[in-house]
Amino acid sequence: MKEKELNIPLCGSCALENGAIFKHLTAEQVQMLNFEKEFRQYKRGDELYKEGNRISGFYCIHSGIIKVFKTGFDGKEQIIRFAKAGEIIAYRSVLSNEVACTSAKVIEDCMVCFIPAEILISLVRTNSTYALEMLKLACHELGEANSFITDIAQKTVRERLAEILLFLVNDFGLDDENFLKISLTREELANIVGTATESVIRLLSEFKNDQLVELNGRRIKILDKRGLEKISNVLARS
Amino acid sequence: MKEKELNIPLCGSCALENGAIFKHLTAEQVQMLNFEKEFRQYKRGDELYKEGNRISGFYCIHSGIIKVFKTGFDGKEQIIRFAKAGEIIAYRSVLSNEVACTSAKVIEDCMVCFIPAEILISLVRTNSTYALEMLKLACHELGEANSFITDIAQKTVRERLAEILLFLVNDFGLDDENFLKISLTREELANIVGTATESVIRLLSEFKNDQLVELNGRRIKILDKRGLEKISNVLARS
């Protein structure tokens, strides 16, 4: 029992380290979380929840990376977002009281805490600061979704791929050799950009020829951020 | 003064008629809203707010229709959603405390109430039921945005156009002759679907040839809902 507890992250310190949204809770509420939550570990490829199912709680990521995606009618995944340490997933379904509109799968081995739906509801009810922060979070994600819609609707695949690479740099960072810290298959990249795997492959090797990136299997080294920005039209149409 | 007041909708009755989110407020809070809000009228083409600006409050639609859109780098509009009687817009920016990520323009002449940001914040803070309903709303919109992303990324223009027509039927209804109640330019339709105006025109006339719709200038008569559903792949790939 003691040994087990040592491995389980405490919400208080986790919130501090990872900047999780639980930092807006009172000490007693954090205490309550620690008591109510369920600690879980997952390996790459594991599925946390599945689109269409009613879910009984939400997840706070302590470590690892998760992809959140929808499955199109022809079975193709569309990646909606990633979640990493300090972020929560599945709260949307809990709060809107709808079945899950996405599935979640592990990209990098994860340690997560599962928190029952009632707890989230009661926290929102009893802590108005926390409620506001949750609203802020949801509204921020909504803004990002709106940008994403506009990009997919208006930009070319080439522009979107460049943009996604920059987004991944921003979100997950580079190692000391300028390699992207997150490692995705070509298919996963395609499922973010909204294109075919082959298109990603071709464009990446174009980017390589243009000295924008270097490719080493699944690892991508960013050589020319400015160049990618120019292609992605984050600033202005080239 | 008296005459003016007669025209200004009262939040209490408006919430009842239009099912606005303010139905979750207490009587005193509704009273406060009536006192603090500012009544405004707009004509087609008027702009309520503009992307990139900080906004000092949000809008509750009493009548009329508004389009909420983002402007792509090349100036093309992407319509994100519509708002009609009983719905609120611009709350996203207020709650996330970010500048507006969209612009809003009038499609059909509107009567709206403008409510200062502080009021929204204080309502969320003091009324936990209302806070939960706001969360529900934001989370629901987030779910819709996710579906929209997947559709645009994976479906063809033809499929999307059929789907959007059905969406408009659902959201705005048909008149007694089965004409869509909302009237949009071809360009606006294109800016929802995420395509070129000419493509919408061509596809609409294909739909006409296939006896799915009838066209009368800007008015669109729905002849075969089932057929449109089949094309849109709401159910399964044809």
Add this chain to the structure above:
DNA sequence: CGGTACGTTGAGTCATATCAACCATAGTGG
């Protein structure tokens, strides 16, 4: 060693964008 998943490349096709011309309608101003 065979199998499975992933990556790559080429060729051909097609949906959709783009460009251009033209028509219809309505509002404006002389």
Add this chain to the structure above:
DNA sequence: CCACTATGGTTGATATGACTCAACGTACCG
């Protein structure tokens, strides 16, 4: 009252980005 202009709608011709299909290479794994 009529030419004038602007806006929206339509159609055709052409170009091309991106998808699909297919074959093959590569690497890891039991």
